[in-house]
Amino acid sequence: MDYKITTYSEQETIELAQNIESEKFPNMVICLMGDLGTGKTVFTKGFAQALEVQEEVTSPTFNIIKEYTSGEMPLYHMDVYRLDGKVEDLGIEEYYTKKGITIIEWADMISDYLPEKRLDIRIRSSEEDEDKRIITITPHGSKYEELCEAIL
Numbered sequence: 001m002d003y004k005i006t007t008y009s010e011q012e013t014i015e016l017a018q019n020i021e022s023e024k025f026p027n028m029v030i031c032l033m034g035d036l037g038t039g040k041t042v043f044t045k046g047f048a049q050a051l052e053v054q055e056e057v058t059s060p061t062f063n064i065i066k067e068y069t070s071g072e073m074p075l076y077h078m079d080v081y082r083l084d085g086k087v088e089d090l091g092i093e094e095y096y097t098k099k100g101i102t103i104i105e106w107a108d109m110i111s112d113y114l115p116e117k118r119l120d121i122r123i124r125s126s127e128e129d130e131d132k133r134i135i136t137i138t139p140h141g142s143k144y145e146e147l148c149e150a151i152l
């Protein structure tokens with residue numbers, strides 16, 4: 001089952017991320033999809049803040065993977081936009097079982113390397129309002145289904 005949520009400000013997208021964070025568990029994987037400027041990094045920053053990550057979370061576009069270890073659980077933030085094909089070199093799949101939380105921006109670009117169990121979040125902009133975002137959340141696996149039932 002898909003869950004549809006509309007946010008009307010950056011703050012509302014941050015609140016969604018905070019709600020999801022409140023149901024976190026080790027080895028959680030969140031896959032963010034959506035065009036440039038839809039709010040994938042905004043979501044990640046909101047999540048990191050709720051996790052009490054102390055460092056500033058910045059877009060990892062040029063680093064591909066950034067690890068933050070100052071929060072309640074390790075956070076692995078990836079932006080695979082510029083990865084083009086070098087997925088195996090990075091060992092992305094190892095992060096899924098390191099007991100932290102993995103958030104992947106542009107996850108649809110590495111669809112063959114995503115875990116079966118994960119939370120997919122698709123964000124779309126709207127032509128009628130520049131601050132409106134239509135967000136579709138699809139849980140894969142019972143833990144993610146329960147998470148969605150709990151907070152959405």
Ligand SMILES: Nc1ncnc2c1ncn2[C@@H]1O[C@H](COP(=O)(O)OP(=O)(O)O)[C@@H](O)[C@H]1O
Pocket residue numbers: 007008009010011012013034035036037038039040041042043105130131132133
């Ligand atoms: N409802 C909303 N949710 C998230 N971001 C929004 C929203 N409305 C406006 N914005 C703005 O859209 C931009 C999203 O940027 P960013 O998170 O870096 O996008 P992405 O990582 O998807 O490329 C920010 O400037 C943010 O302030």
Ligand SMILES: [Mg+2]
Pocket residue numbers: 040041059079105
């Ligand atoms: Mg981004």
